[in-house]
Amino acid sequence: MLNFVLRRLGQMAFTIIVASFLIFAVSEWTPGSVARKTLGPYATEQQVQILTEELGLDRPVVVRYLEWAGNILQGDLGYSTLYKQPVAPIFRDRLANTAMLAAIAFAIIVPVSILFGVLAGMREGSLLDRVISVAAIICTSLPEFALGAFLSSIFVIWLGILPGTSTLDPGSGWSIASQLVLPVMVMVLYDAGYVIRMVRASMIEVMLAPYIRTAILKGLSFPDVIRRHALRNALIAPFTVILLQINYLITGVVVVEAVFAYPGFGRMMLEAALNKDVALIEAGALVAVAIAVTTQVAGDIGYMLLNPRIRIA
């Protein structure tokens, strides 16, 4: 067990090193210089040159990478050329905002997906299953920006009962809670559709298992069969899928945050990328990789605990 965790941590470190170097290299080869971006089109060549030297951007990419890596090891996340301040405080602030959004969405996605997944999967092919499945497929196949625009036109423009943007600004006449509704709604609809289908598939498989037939044949009521026998077993497989949603909810919500002007991690990463703010992109990538690997490890461990067959093997 300890061995397994250590191995995973080793893999995580390796992934982070490779990813962080790739980001440096990619930003090196993408067109547009940081100094020009900072000074704008009206700066003279000489001014651009001075800033480039000042930022140390004229040094080879490997040197800059090693310097950055050394600082990271000392706990210094670096300096953001976009925000012109240390990365750490901006980062904490934005990550906290996104974590709040993710936590709310996650708290809704999990019970909703399990409920509808189980309802759909317990009687494959029934009317209820068909309705849930079709709705779930529609939700996941709509891109987030389309869902956002669709919900906005209903709740903001037509009904006028929700705010159109979620800047977390308390003074605009809309409470913070009301500002969270639309982004959470988009995330839930987009993501739950997928998880529902996973739960449903697992449920269908369980319902075909011999022990379910035995339970029915020995005269248990259908709700009891579901509650006592099917449910727990049906959740083993989707467990990992559900944990992996944390990845998406924290590091993949770029579109939702941009559409609703939410001051979170995704929007920050988008702007950092557009402005070649390497320190900020790197810090974001570190967090993204860390979250990905952590949820994976947690998923694997949880899976082992839930599924005795794997634990014993």
Place this chain on the structure above:
Amino acid sequence: MADRENRIHPFIPKLVDQYEQRKVDRREFLRTSTLLGLSAATAYGIVGRIDGPGFVPQARAQDATPKKGGIVRVSIRIPDLSTPHIFSWVYDSNSVRQCNDYLTRTGVDNITVPWLLENWEASDDLKTWTLRLRKDVKWSNGEQFVADHAIWNLKHMLDPATGSSVLGLFSGFLVEDKDTGQKDADGNPVMTTDYWDANAIEKKDDFTIVLNGKGPQMAVPENLFHYPAFMLWPEDNGKWGVGSPGTGPFDPAVIETGKRAVFKAREGYWGEGPYLDELHFIDHGDDPSAQVAAMASRQADGMYEASVTQYEVLKQMPHLELYQGVSAQTGVARVHPIKPFDDARVRKALRLAVDTPKLLQLAHLNIGAPGEHHHVAPVHPEYADIGLMQQDIEGAKKLLADAGYPDGIEAEISCKQDPAWELIAVQAMTEMWKQAGINVKINVMPSSAYWDNWTKVPFGFTAWTHRPLGVMVLGLAYRTGVPWNESNWSNKKFDELLSVAEGILDVEERRQAMVPIEELMLEEGPAVIPLWRGMFTFWDKKVGGFKQHPTSYIFGEQLYLNEA
């Protein structure tokens, strides 16, 4: 000294005559008279005397004193605001503008007036400019605004290490390029910028500064309102943020990069206003739909600039008012003089093949004016109307054939991907060029990459912002060898004609001098100009006092809330 104080520029009496005879219009009169050192109050006073009491300046045109109090929220980007002198975009400056002033101000009517200055005075040869400061201006920390403060700011902006774009505007006037004597890796001399004379910026007394220029410069007042040219508190050493003293109507209370900025009305502002208690700027990011949503749910009362993609939906919202303003903002499709564009006939064919009224409609919803390829816009005071060049496909083909390209030409144009109208304009032009046998491929680049190469690409489409004077644009973009001459165009006759025009203060006379320049640009110039952009935006009807500025500047002290 006293003699100088009382002296008025010899041209002013003539100008007053011209205005009385309606040879110049009100706008030109105000611009030129203030340019020549008449205080704004006096200039407007003369207009009032000639036109009768019906005319009052725009800032004072309200029926009654606006209501005091309230908060207005504006959707605008909040980038890093810590170093105003190196701002590169207008929206950055809109935040600092609420708290810090400029020496001059170009109003929504495109007229530049003294602002922190009481008045200015130009020598007849336009080489010496005397700037006299207002004596009633206090910083928010209680200190008096004096010449030392202004001089510190000017010198900070003109220091190459600062990185301010103000430097380029004063090149050839206060500063000049100098060879450091060193060579770079490629063997080219390393150049630096320095004052042409140690006494270029001279302090006469606590309220008088003299700018001693190397050559004549007509647009000193306009250049002092270039958006990074703020008067900052010298002890902050070029840095700006919450707590920074300013001379403006608001104090910066909250600055959260990428999120919001809050400005609180200050006590004891020297000018009119502010009427609001607070002005909030909210950052909704680059997604146009987020800005629209914020306007729809009244989370924002106004927008910095609306884009053509937002126009239709915003226009449907009954609580919003559309504000439009003419400007000289444009995009320029320009070519380097290399084959096949080394031939003036080919360059003219590029112009003849396009239908600019159609381009305005396609790319900018007909908001603005059809482009005129000489880069002097109708909003410029010296604009000479020499007629719109009409589309003439056959004429273009013939020119190409005459130049030795009977089968047409192939080329590639580079352009930016945003804002949206630029790419649309380029696409529409390529379709028009195709009809004349000019087959142009489009190379779309990210904005930052384009700005890295904007002067280097052989054929490119570059956005040019509004400048108050036509000669300013021509001098920056088309004179031989200047840094922003992106087309590498070099025409001796043009340079001479332009220098003549730049030295003429009489607008009527200068307009005459513009005719051969504009004609030359149409015949031989390097540019195709599809349209003049009309700037537009939307504000909630509850907000009063807003006017669309040609450069989208927001003057928060003029805003107020209408009575419910």
